[in-house]
Amino acid sequence: MQICRTKTAIRARITDWRSTGAPVVLVPTMGFLHDGHLSLMRLARARAGEQGRVVASIFVNPTQFGPNEDFESYPRDEARDFDLLRSEGVDAVFAPDIAEVYDPQAQTIVETTELAKVLIGKLRPGHFRGVATVVTKLFNIIRPDAAVFGEKDYQQLAVLRTMARDLDMGVEIIGAPIQREADGLAMSSRNVRLSPADRAAAPVLARALDQAEIMAPTGITASRLRSHVRATLEGEPRARVQSVDIRDAATLDTIAGPLTRPAVILLAVSFGKVFLIDNRVVHPTPPEEP
Ligand code: PAF
Numbered sequence: 001m002q003i004c005r006t007k008t009a010i011r012a013r014i015t016d017w018r019s020t021g022a023p024v025v026l027v028p029t030m031g032f033l034h035d036g037h038l039s040l041m042r043l044a045r046a047r048a049g050e051q052g053r054v055v056a057s058i059f060v061n062p063t064q065f066g067p068n069e070d071f072e073s074y075p076r077d078e079a080r081d082f083d084l085l086r087s088e089g090v091d092a093v094f095a096p097d098i099a100e101v102y103d104p105q106a107q108t109i110v111e112t113t114e115l116a117k118v119l120i121g122k123l124r125p126g127h128f129r130g131v132a133t134v135v136t137k138l139f140n141i142i143r144p145d146a147a148v149f150g151e152k153d154y155q156q157l158a159v160l161r162t163m164a165r166d167l168d169m170g171v172e173i174i175g176a177p178i179q180r181e182a183d184g185l186a187m188s189s190r191n192v193r194l195s196p197a198d199r200a201a202a203p204v205l206a207r208a209l210d211q212a213e214i215m216a217p218t219g220i221t222a223s224r225l226r227s228h229v230r231a232t233l234e235g236e237p238r239a240r241v242q243s244v245d246i247r248d249a250a251t252l253d254t255i256a257g258p259l260t261r262p263a264v265i266l267l268a269v270s271f272g273k274v275f276l277i278d279n280r281v282v283h284p285t286p287p288e289e290p
Pocket of ligand 1: 149156
């Protein structure tokens with residue numbers, strides 16, 4: 001596996017590969033990899049095929065963290081990440097430092113004007129601008145045919161799909177299903193920062209989503225379903241509920257009245273200083289028996 005620290009190095013590597021016509025699939029990450037990330041690498045390999053190339057990036061992007069967020073304390077372990085990527089057969093990793101990515105004179109940002117303002121965008125102003133800008137830069141540096149992102153960051157995926165479409169980026173955006181621990185907690189690099197008591201309490205997010213999935217096909221309204229989910233979360237005294245939203249799964253538009261189309265339940269809950277998100281797409285009619 002090639003480890004590239006500079007734009008020049010990764011571009012040179014990819015230019016060689018491109019000359020053979022092999023597709024290049026990118027998996028952008030902020031490192032501290034877990035099984036959820038490794039499932040993204042496997043999806044990338046499946047898309048790239050035997051002849052194609054899988055490139056991961058590891059970069060804890062400062063511009064997507066607010067002033068009082070956890071940029072400094074975000075977990076990092078590059079040596080372990082490289083071992084994991086090697087064992088997944090990743091062809092190259094782009095792991096630049098901040099100065100390599102951001103020119104101090106830079107003036108240009110990328111922003112999805114509406115999607116970036118709602119939901120997580122309201123709780124974390126500027127977050128999606130940071131994400132869209134750094135992903136655009138990664139696309140411009142690596143010029144992948146496709147890029148894989150986890151569905152756990154549902155709104156991020158919607159932002160990036162919209163951005164790639166609106167700006168004709170020509171990069172296929174692939175969503176990868178959420179990976180969960182045995183007790184249902186969605187895998188996240190932040191989970192290691194939960195205290196033992198908070199770690200024991202955190203599966204309440206998955207429990208609330210399981211219950212909502214069962215209630216969704218009963219003709220319930222979105223606002224009643226939201227109240228149930230919030231009550232389940234608030235039943236856990238260690239959880240500080242930041243937001244519970246039920247939106248159209250395709251457009252993220254608000255829903256009035258009973259569910260008539262697939263809806264996504266989006267949760268943001270803090271445990272101490274650790275901010276967790278989770279989501280589930282639910283259906284107004286029960287899935288058909290095979
Ligand atoms: O999902 C993440 O890890 C980050 O938001 C991303 C897409 C790598 C951009 O920094």
